[in-house]
Ligand SMILES: Cc1cc2nc3c(=O)[nH]c(=O)nc-3n(C[C@H](O)[C@H](O)[C@H](O)COP(=O)(O)O)c2cc1C
């Protein structure tokens with residue numbers, strides 16, 4: 001299964017060390033104004049090589065739209081976009097050509113497909129997520145028409161938690177805790193790990209505002225289950241929480257329930273989703289990223305012939321994938337909401353009649 005979504009669908013292609021990556025987004029309604037500068041600004045937030053908290057691989061991640069857009073608006077036909085790789089360095093992988101990096105997907109890909117793309121991580125490299133961000137930008141342009149906003153920030157690095165995030169400062173993939181001391185401690189934790197050839201994990205918070213009531217399809221395509229699917233499909237994501245998530249198991253029902261008043265909910269422990277359907281409140285979810293598997297400390301592994309060997313990595317790797325990963329999670333959330341919006345249009349006969357003016 002290599003595509004995502006039911007009505008607003010996308011698939012990606014390409015490898016980290018191949019010629020190019022790209023995506024095809026299908027089911028995009030006609031007439032949406034395509035702001036190419038906005039798409040590129042989204043790409044720039046995720047792209048590698050921008051600061052000392054990210055991999056040193058330099059890519060411009062320039063997007064070229066090949067189809068589906070005419071005179072600046074969507075035509076209702078598949079939108080295809082391409083991003084050429086500019087800075088592949090396969091020699092970085094020459095000494096690990098035949099062995100499996102612990103924590104990465106080398107072992108499982110090789111056992112499943114019996115092919116080793118020794119140029120680099122291939123399809124399993126999160127370079128693929130550049131194409132998801134391009135697709136997510138199209139979803140965001142649809143959401144903008146409805147005044148729905150999706151944003152993200154880092155709320156935890158290496159166990160250091162930020163209580164509040166400054167969403168106003170998200171032009172580049174940086175860390176932006178409102179509490180600047182926390183932000184500094186988080187940045188320091190990344191650099192400390194990097195300088196000791198190690199890596200750290202982190203948590204991104206995704207916040208969705210102005211989402212209408214009613215998004216989410218019972219029973220198997222619930223909004224929360226689909227968000228979980230979307231997030232867990234991102235490289236290195238190991239867990240997600242909706243609303244209070246894990247903390248809700250330790251409190252009583254009367255503390256966890258959100259009281260309902262005529263003007264809305266009094267609290268938002270649910271994270272804006274009840275019964276798999278959006279309740280009109282803000283949607284909040286946390287996305288947990290493990291520490292980057294490619295580290296520069298000697299590790300035990302095996303090669304493709306089952307010999308026990310030592311793994312000593314070179315190359316360019318993120319010391320903390322959560323930082324750039326938050327932009328990917330935000331894009332995936334936008335793609336889920338776009339899909340749910342289109343699906344929800346046929347949820348009642350009243351809605352269908354409205355569409356056809358009956
Ligand atoms: C934005 C982003 C950047 C990443 N950068 C790296 C990296 O530089 N080196 C690395 O080994 N893994 C990196 N990863 C994680 C791997 O791609 C991921 O751990 C690997 O594909 C195995 O998948 P799994 O961790 O989901 O099991 C990154 C992930 C994301 C989301």
Ligand SMILES: C=C(O[C@@H]1CC(C(=O)O)=C[C@@H](OP(=O)(O)O)[C@H]1O)C(=O)O
Pocket residue numbers: 016017047048055056057059088089120121122124125126127128130235315316317318
């Ligand atoms: C290139 C990007 O990130 C890459 C994600 C990644 C991995 O294994 O996930 C490994 C590194 O690159 P390479 O595939 O060259 O080894 C990162 O630099 C990118 O995000 O654009």
